[in-house]
Amino acid sequence: MKKIFTFFCAVGMALTAAAQSDFALQYADSEGNLIADGTTLSLTAFEEDAFGGILMPSGLYVKNVSSEDVVAGSEYTISRMSSGAFQTCFPENCIQRQSAGTYQSETGTIAAGVLKDMQTEWLPDNEGTCTVEYQLLTYKLNKVTKKYSIDGRGPKVNLNFNYDPVAINGVETTNGIARVNYFTLDGRRVNVPANGIYVVKVKYADGSVKTTKQMFK
Numbered sequence: 001m002k003k004i005f006t007f008f009c010a011v012g013m014a015l016t017a018a019a020q021s022d023f024a025l026q027y028a029d030s031e032g033n034l035i036a037d038g039t040t041l042s043l044t045a046f047e048e049d050a051f052g053g054i055l056m057p058s059g060l061y062v063k064n065v066s067s068e069d070v071v072a073g074s075e076y077t078i079s080r081m082s083s084g085a086f087q088t089c090f091p092e093n094c095i096q097r098q099s100a101g102t103y104q105s106e107t108g109t110i111a112a113g114v115l116k117d118m119q120t121e122w123l124p125d126n127e128g129t130c131t132v133e134y135q136l137l138t139y140k141l142n143k144v145t146k147k148y149s150i151d152g153r154g155p156k157v158n159l160n161f162n163y164d165p166v167a168i169n170g171v172e173t174t175n176g177i178a179r180v181n182y183f184t185l186d187g188r189r190v191n192v193p194a195n196g197i198y199v200v201k202v203k204y205a206d207g208s209v210k211t212t213k214q215m216f217k
Contacts, residue, residue: 023154024066025110025136029177030205032063032115036182036193037155038216039200044162049123054084056122056161059177059204062090062136064110071139071148074105082128089119096123107139107148122161130161179203 027035041058049055064070072091078100085096091108110116122130136154141147182190183199190198193216201211 028063040158083125
């Protein structure tokens with residue numbers, strides 16, 4: 001896959017729900033560090049896909065933090081998409097959506113302790129934006145109907161994509177979120193933010209770091 005000039009923007013300011021740290025599935029970075037429920041990511045990195053189109057990756061992973069295999073899925077709401085398609089390959093098959101709306105993915109099994117690349121991205125045709133709220137789901141099997149139904153709704157993340165091919169910083173970078181850390185205003189690091197304002201420090205795979213503040217409640 002041919003890389004194009006990329007640039008990651010700040011993690012946006014957002015009012016968010018309380019972290020669901022006891023849920024079996026958690027968002028994570030490429031190193032397996034957990035990303036808090038309600039975190040907003042502002043994404044401007046893009047690359048050229050195998051067909052000559054533009055691909056904007058989310059860089060997100062999902063980690064099964066439980067000791068058991070989990071039947072997983074997702075629900076996501078596309079509130080704005082100026083062009084192209086939003087694609088997610090979580091938990092298994094890749095599905096593209098080309099209009100705003102609320103959708104559910106297919107289901108798939110995530111083994112205990114596994115860190116899985118979500119392969120979730122926006123495929124824009126032109127300059128513009130795409131805004132998506134993404135939630136993890138778990139499923140259980142109905143022994144009577146032999147069908148799966150939603151068992152639990154887990155953490156959410158907000159993905160704000162902004163494709164601006166003119167705003168290239170002239171340095172080719174490597175896509176991916178390497179680590180997300182949370183700090184109190186007095187500098188103490190925490191694993192999961194509680195109520196209040198926290199400093200969110202995002203480190204990307206190319207070594208760049210972006211620090212912003214977010215409110216969690």
